[in-house]
Amino acid sequence: MSFQDNTQEVDEKLAALITNSNAIRAVASAVEGTIGPKGLDIMLVDRFGEVTITNDGVTILKQMDVNHPAAKILINIAKAQQEEVGDGTTTATIMAGAMVSEGVGQILRGVPVAKVIEGIKIGIKTAQKTLEYNAIPITGIDDINLKNIALIAGRENEDIAELVTKAAKLVGEEKLKDKNFKLKDIIMARAGAENEVFLGLIIDKEKLNSQMPQEISDTRVLLIDDALEPEEIAPEALRTEAGFARYLAMKEEFKENLKKIVDLNVNLVLVDKGINDEAEEILTDAGVIALERVSRKDMEKVAEHTGARIIKRLGLNKPVEEIQNYIGRAEKVYEDEKSKQLRIVGGKGNPMATVMVGAATEEIAGERERIAKDAASSLQAAILYGIVPGGGSIEIAMSRELEKQRAKIKGMAAYGLDCVILALKKPLAQIVYNSGYNPLEKVEEVIYTQTEKDMNSIGINCENGEVADMVELGVLDPARVKSYALKAAGEVSEAILRINTIIKKRDDATAAQKAPQESPIATGEMDF
Incomplete structure (x- = not known):
């Protein structure tokens, strides 16, 4: 291989790295203004x-029309963060963009990729320890x-913060510390509805028949994980005497x-699938409220709240005494005529x-629901893992610690x-820039003040551009979200x-269609 060929190969590999970096940077640019x-x-x-x-980071990332594979990697990790901790995707995206851009810059200057990655790993580990050291425990609900x-x-929506905090107190600290419970799952938003928190559940379904009761007290609940109709029998079986007799018996x-x-x-x-006309008529005449096609998730919530056990259709063949054990109870159930939802209150x-x-409109309702879910996720994460100073201040504190450690690291x-270090400075720089101030000036001012006062909670008050203690201002973030x-x-x-070459994969379906029908062994032709 000639020197020229070798240079061309190196240039191609750097081109792949630069292309990927540009894709990551483009995604980060899309959300950093929020x-x-x-x-x-x-x-x-x-x-x-x-x-x-x-301005919800994960919503923007999920709905962006993105085709570049590197950008998709970033979006998928952001989705994973949202699922795990419910917030912080914008911060993660911005830091990733800065980290990758600087990493590519170092590689273009001649630093081996392996050494850049080694340094990133050391930096992340050290920063995590600093974060843990600065975490402030929550004293209680x-x-x-x-x-x-x-x-x-909750993006400074006072009413949403009030709702979420009240809901947390109703649920209780013990429930919030159950990692299988997600506070965000109890939140919903509707256009035209009033802000409200109550002990009970909302099932977003109308009752099956308008003649069914509007409200029932001393509720006895049965949950059927199936259709409420006779078992089906094959049409050919109905043509036989035995089959027809079986059909009559089943009815x-x-x-x-x-x-x-x-x-x-x-x-x-509440029924998982459909309810046939006969069952609807009998239940209506008996004064029963029935809902069909209720989601499994809602069924499980109702079961937990009322103490009911979900039963299969065949389970109804059991004796009455056994079915009794599947019934749940609640103080009251009623249909909200305006929203066409069923409410279950006071489950046992x-x-x-x-x-x-x-919210005023459907579009605003969607955004307010996303904001409330972020607030709920952050509150629960704070109870589980503690809090740290927000506003980009804790990231600056971590970067200062890494600056101290840098002199102790040998080699490249x-x-x-x-x-x-650069990535950790980026959140504060972007917050300051979005607030109309000079990011370079304010970041250096925070670094100086944190060092001088030995206070890791110093940041910038975005209302006046002055340095301030974020803890005193109440600007706090869950430690888990930052981590x-x-x-x-x-x-x-x-x-x-790590990616230095991009290769387009073969489309196996297309390749199979184009492949010759003869066996390659029979024709004596083999591809390698």
């Missing part, structure tokens, strides 16, 4: 003209900082099962709260550490910097 109290919104428009207006957490994550059995439901004084029936199982967020891995954002940014950077 961060901080002065962040702006993004308008997303689909091919049908439907509009979504939001009445800790005043929880309201501030909800307010910051009679079904009627008996409906009679059991009525005799057990069940007055609320585990306490469950519901947060209803009101120090250049990888620089990538993390996961840092981890996600590091994973994206390592994954992207």
Whole structure:
């Protein structure tokens, strides 16, 4: 291979790295204008003209029309962060963009990729330790900082912070510390609704028949994980005498099962699939409220709240005494005529709260629901893992610690550490820029003041541009959100910097269609 060929190969590999870096940077640029109290919104428009207006990072990333594989890696990691901790995707994306860009810059200057990645790993690990050291534990469900957490994550919507905080108190600290429970799952928003928090559940379904009761007290609940109709029988079986007799027996059995439901004084029936006309008529005459096609998720919530056990259709063949054990209870169930939703209040199982967020229009309802879910996720994360100073201040504190460690690192891995240091300065720089101030000036001012006062909570008050203690201002973030954002940014950077060649995969389906019908062994032709 000639020197010229070797140079061309190196250039091609760097071109792949630069292309990937540009894709990551483009995605980061799309969301960086939304961060901080002065962040702006993004308008997303689909091919049908439907509009979504939001500054929620993960919503923007999920709905962006992205084809580049490197950009998709970043988006998938952001989605994973949203699923795990419910917030912080914008911070993670911005840091990943800065980390990858600086990493590529170091590689173009001659630093080996392996050394850059080694330094990034050291930097992430050291920063995580600094974060853990600075975490402030929550003292309990009445800790005043929880309201501030909800307010910051809720983009300073006072009413949403109030709703989420109230819901957390209704649910209780023990439930919030259950990692299988997600506070965000109890939140919904509706156009025209009033802000509300109550102990109970909302099922977003209308009752099956308008003649069914509007409200029932002393509710007895039966949950059927199937269709409420006779079992089906094959058409060919009906042509035989035995098959037709079986069909008649099944219809009679079904009627008996409906009679059991009525005799057990069940007055609320939720069904996973459909309810046939006969069952609808019998239940309506008996004064039962019935809902069909209720989601599995809603069925499980109702089961937990009322103490009911979900039963299969065949389970109705059991004796009445056994079916009795499947019935749940609640103080009251009623249909909200305006919203066409069913409410279950005062279940005898585990306490469950519901947060209803009101909005003027459907578009605004979607955004307010996203904001409330972020606030709920952050509040729960704070209870589980503690809090840290927000507003980009804790990232600056981490970068200062890495600056101290840099002199102790031998070799070129120090250049990888620089990538993390730069990325950690980026959130504050972007928050300040979005607020109308000079980011370079303000970042250096915060670094100087933190060092001089030995206070890691110093940041910038975005209202006046002055340095301030973020803890005193109530600008706080869950430690877990920051930790996961840092981890996600590091994973994206390592994954992207490792790629030095992009190869388009063969389409196996197309290749199979084009392949000759003869066996390659028979024709004596083999591809390698």
